[in-house]
Amino acid sequence: MPAPRPQPSTAPVHYRVEPADLHAHLFAVTLTVHRPATRQELSLPVWIPGSYLVREFSKNLQSLRATQGGRPVALAQLDKHRWQAQCKKGQPLVLTYEVAAYDTSVRTAWLDASRGFFNGTSLCLRVHGQEDGPHALELVRTPATSGWSAATGLTPAKATRTGFGTYLAADYDELVDCPVEMGTFWSARFTAAGVPHRVVVSGAAPSFDGERLVADMRRICEHQIRFWHGSGKAPHASYVFMLNVVDDGYGGLEHRNSTALICGRRDLPRVGEARAPEGYTTLLGLVSHEYFHTWNVKRLRPSEFARYDYAQENYTQLLWFFEGFTSYYDDLLLRRCGLLDNTAYLRLLTKAIHQVLQAPGRHVQSVAQASFDAWVKYYRQDENTANATVNYYTKGSLVALCLDLALRREGRTSLDEVMRGLWQRCAGGPMTEADLLQTLKSLSGRDWSREIAQWVHGTDDLPLAELLLAHGVTLQEEAPQWAQRLGLRVSEPQGLQVKVVLRGGLAEQAGFMAGDEWLAVETEGGTWRMTKMDDLPLYAGPAAEVTAWISRDRRVFRLPLRLQPAPGRLGDTVRLTVSDPAQAERWLATR
Template identity: 45%
Template sequence: MAALHYTIRPVDPAAHLFEVELELDAPQSGMRFSLPVWIPGSYMIREFARNIVWLRAEADGTSVPIAKTDKHRWQLGKLPAGASSLKISYAVYAWDLSVRCAHLDRSHGFFNGTQVFIAVEGREHQPHRVTIDAPSDPALSDWIVATALPEAGAPRHGFGDYEAASYDELIDHPVEMGRLTRFEFQVRGVPHEFFINGAHDCDTARLAVDLEKACTEQCALFGDAPPPFARYVFLTTVIGEGHGGLEHRASTALLASRNDLPWRGMKKPSEGYIGFLGLCSHEYLHSWNVKRIKPAAFKPYDLAQENYTKLLWLFEGFTSYYDDLALVRAGLISPDEYLKIVAKTVNGVRRAAGRKVQSLTESSFDAWIKYYRQDENSPNAIVSYYTKGALVALCLDLALREKSGGERSLDDVMRHLWAQRGEDSAGVAEDEMPEIIRAATGIDLGRLVHALTEGCEELPLQKVLHGVGVELAWDAESEAPVLGAKTAADGDQLRLVNVYPDGPAHRAGLSAGDTLIALDGLRISASRLDGLLARHAAGDVLKVHAFRRDELIETELVLAEPEAIKAKLSLAARASAPVRARRNAWLGQS
């Protein structure tokens, strides 16, 4: 028996239950065990221990006491004299269809180690052996296993023994099991496997070719060496509607709409497929940027509580910048298609009033309580370190290109980060990025970095884009006047989802959650709103009837002009030769 040996079994797919056994030698009375309360890459306390259904312990075959001491820890009681081995058994309820937790039914099984493997405190750095058992139901005998976890006797894609050098490595290799579609491609001699769970009509040959191009481009960002793993695995679950990903050291877990996958005969890439390629590109780049180049605050992770950093704009924002940029550089989308994606990002940031009150460093620090726990006021109070962080990366990249005459770029910064802050380094300190940029490029952008990340002023997009021959124009999203609120259909009624500060709905005393029932004495619904607004002009006064809970509200609302917040990006027709050269280098065009 290995020093630490887990066995995990999909004992009851219909009840969504995994059973886990943890065996260890040389047990001691009072030993403590714990389960993480969050998973790296998803910055919210999730309290995985709530899914433990039951737990018991026995030493040398005899039951011994084990008590819970807080929400995620257990402590062993007094052991019999001379006890040489300990087994802890427990059941895990797995019914969270996401990339963060665990899910089990008769169609497949999936788990992250943070939800199913209890840690032995003080022994986290020992080797950890895992036996993954097959389901006992003969109808599921054709299931296979997909994981980047190193085999220790198990056949490739089979049930059996796997191993990890430490607990940290153990929980960084998610596992998928089921009837999976599989294909493979190579990046610089390293095998990359892609698995799909769920009904689909994917053109896997096309997806393999396109992913190989995107991954090769991301690898090239960091130099000429092979990627920093021996094998990489994409684990994808497809459903009717879904989108999400979570990075790991040699794999990623993805959730996607089946309609976003390419189909045989598809000619031009659909918007959904481009988005899916961007998602794969994003999670793949994380293999460098956050899995190995980390904030100093994450070295090591403390999985018992929040780990605060002001740098998520770097680790998520820069990754969000390069995920789509890699697609145009790899020739998977055109420059015009790429500019449409950037414009969509600009629009998302510009629509949210939260950009005026929360800085990127504040957004990063407060991710634990704000970004991952959004409510009806979030658009007015927060800014996304993903989307605004991507635009900050764009601003820094284009500023470096212009100041250096095209000789330096953000690519140099990423390569410098990999060389100096990758793998076994101490990580990136909270206020270190201006010096890292200067060391990588010889250019001092300290004041700009501070303004873009610590302040709430509008980003200098027009200026930096002009430097690469891209024109930015602003339009209103509609010709009709606006309510100053986001609405949604609620059955046959119209509900206010968000009310924007200083807008017509706000000034009229309306709030998120209110249900509009009549405007100017006429019943209103989601299907009728646009037509009604089109018949009015800014400044018109509407009499509003609404329900707040079960109480009727009567008020007057003054319609406003729509804001010019819709960005349109286009290649400048008359850019100079140096500007065109910088643009081509930026977009990877010959």
Template identity: 50%
Template sequence: MKKINQKKQAAVQYTIVPKDLAGHLFNVSVTVALPAAEGQVFALPAWIPGSYMIREFARNIVRIRAESGGQPVELAKLDKHTWRAAPVAGPLTLHYEVYAWDLSVRAAHLDQSHGFFNGTSVFLRVLGQDAAPHQVDIQRPGDPAAAGWRVATSLPELGAKRYGFGTYLAADYDELIDHPVEMGDFALASFHAHGIQHDIVVTGRVPNLDMERLRQDLKAICETQIAFFEPKTKKAPIERYVFLTMAVGDGYGGLEHRASTALICSRVDLPSTAAPKTAERSEGYVTFLGLCSHEYFHTWNVKRIKPAVFAPYDLQAESYTPLLWLFEGFTSYYDDLMLVRSGIISEGTYFKLLGKTVGSVLRGSGRTKQSVAESSFDAWTKYYRQDENAPNAIISYYTKGSLVGLAFDLTIRAKTGGAASLDDVMRALWERYGRDFYAGASGDGRGVTEKDVEALFDEVSGLRLKSLFDRYVRGTEDIPLAKLYAPFGIKLVDERKNAKPSLNIGVGRDPLGAKLNQVHEGGAAHQAGLSAGDIVIALDGLRVNGAPSNLDQLLARYRVGDTVPVHAFRRDELMRFELTLQGCVAPVVTIGVAPGTRKTATVKRPSAS
């Protein structure tokens, strides 16, 4: 964390109060001791780092006014998220209300059960003073429903006690918005990983929550990742870390920050004390641990090792980079890998998870039309704005990027005889671009460019890897995983011959029947003329239920190649289609160790050194 010179520039002062829990309103104020002589300009960020879409958070500002010395000051709106106050001689304060009803990890949410906010949603930037110290007084709500609330954040305390209401400090605006805040009556547990305190905060009703198991599992994951990046010192780049978790009926997602993560999950995915002590971790719980592993890996990869265009962030406009395959895709590669390296899951479970990823990548024909570099660059307009045709038009830089990471890892290990791996590349990125990112006086470290990445891969591996970049990063070729895995005794099996009849569609809920959310190019539904948005109501004269759909049960009565009539509504018109059933368009992949062969070094648990 950067040292703050309080004498150099006066701190920007914020106050935030959960004012109306039922109305979902935060009252916020910002005071500038020395506003710009020509009139101080304020702006609310248009997006939040880690989520590449213009969110227009300013639309949630309900009322706003300015004052100085107790007198009103004229405030002119310049655009949808920018205001200019008239020149004043003394300190200037803006007062505003923020509507907070977005139950996600990206924005702000407030009701009688809890309060949550990211700084990008509630804290106006004081343009020209981003580098000044920023203080925020988080005040207790007056509503009796919040009498037992506490505060959880990784922001350093100034006048507040840990987990208490009061004043918190940030070195600058960038740090202020990189520490989300949760307030409520939450469950709390702590552990130390290589000497660093980590806190687990769980908000929401979770009967019989097994915090001890969660504590032990996260400790293993965090220690494994710290040792991965710093095998000699075991030194983490943080002074404390907080897992902020919102448990709901149905939800999944996470957003990384420099010393914390905001998570949302289904409460049934969290471990229960009612489960037998010898019980294996459930599939849902493993998924949640994978999410935690993913966001924690971002502490190094994207929060400190950054694309050059993110050093620093331009929070008012889209910032394009073709490198999200490295920052999100490689993080997706390592998230489950860290679970097996830390002993959380078995190698067999790891291969099952990997098989699902391979199948999901091969299922959409978009992979043949868009490279992961293009997917990264177009995240703002395509990946974060997906429509019904997305599987046929785009590829995910998360899933395909993770397979790119696997391809590089296997290639480097095989061609160097195990002397080098992708691990060495990641540690080199950390040493050169990440470790000292926040160490400078300005805090703006150097980001990495596409040329830097490719040169570093060659340098660390001692190989020429341009063909892999051309074919799998900048190109759209499918990764030949069976060939790449062969030297390690790992076998990939295409299970399509055993697949049941499929329409190759994505199905959503509708009272009338099975609503087609996606129709995969080349699949049975597409060949028959069905379209996304159609509602299938009958298959071969038998009713198709809505939620849950019985479509799979009906299809199980037929064979691949059978032709059946399908009735569907398109808008308000009933249509009839002749549909020839297919197997899966994409392989259903199983991965395992071939009998009598050695196991792959890719999932071998590393030593501490």
């Protein structure tokens, strides 16, 4: 039987959070440590689990002061995110400070006159030595926010109907893994496989069809709980979806019993319109992805994450599994629960294949290396990223695809069973690559270390065509668009701007560089102004070579540009079609 949760008055660590100044975007925090150490150390995390980049949250903390019995306490800053208070025994330590909340993403904190949001990693100083004990969080509603409500996945101790009040966490990890949404949001509730769920939506337009969103979310949640547990019990007693709707945005961050999401306003379903916007499928995929993380990364997690170190990078080579396999299942489970048909699913799979094939970095970096390098490469992308790295989300999802199809072809098991086997083997806790290999062997009857070495730790292309064909889906090469044909990534809103020059492509051979503006193309028939890539075939006609006029640092250059790739070059644009519907259905429609 779990230990009883303490009452708010007895929680050793108590945070009082108040949206203090909406126009200055400041949260006010009062932290009470009832039994501080003589030299009590405190720190603010430098990163948030699920987003693998040191973000230095302490840059937003200001006006930190400490008192005991109303008298000032000496407070020394030790480094960029740590402080030490010189305390007297027997008296509570009270710290007050402010946090500037300007980040609209799901990772930090936001506050304005219409909405507040925060993750505990941005607002809650960690009390060293007391991380494993109970923590209380008190959410305060002010006169300026009298019409607001609050929502969080934390356990309420003494909360009002509006959600403000005091909540409890078993330890610091739980406290900072339950974000808080506040404002005048839309809210609804549903039950999936016996688990109560809540959806809060902030910023939606009046046309928003909340009933449809909730119905589709319920289908996703019910299907995923059954995927992992059959008729068994889910590991979470409740769940909260927090959706922030903006003019143009996308993102999500998983938590143990909640998720914070962002979507574009035009991506939501609309009342009275049977056909949902194209972006709605993307939103449902995001919901599916973050909910799948409830199992795969929040509980079944890399052994290196068995205990988070909030002070520095936490390295693992397994993000290809935890993010990549989740990315495989997010859309596949939409197909299986009837929210996508085969055509729509294969369209999404084609997009993932393109993202990998059209990145020369897949031959430079393995997906295991990409996982380890996430802290310095994935979240800091630049003009060379596509040439030097591979995306552990997309290639990881294709590794999962290949593994699933290879297992199904041999006929003894599937990746579905492997995922459930891992959950049982690791007791829903930390796992290693060796656990995956052992589970694969025990369920399939053979060793898979060669495939994992090649697909995960190697840089050769995956056997996609062969494995897809064995399941009734044909992969065919197609003629690429002109930008890809030349090895360019461009933007066209105001002239033709070169964003990326892909390694080994025709544009690189001609001397193009990221940041160039492509001004014109010169042919035998004259020189023509370029404003978009579609201008090139119009003006070049059948020519095998043209001269490109580009602007770089206010200087104009003429570059000789071949228009035909070298013979035998591997195609990086493909099309998927169902060649054997019965075979494809056995894979795609598995319940």
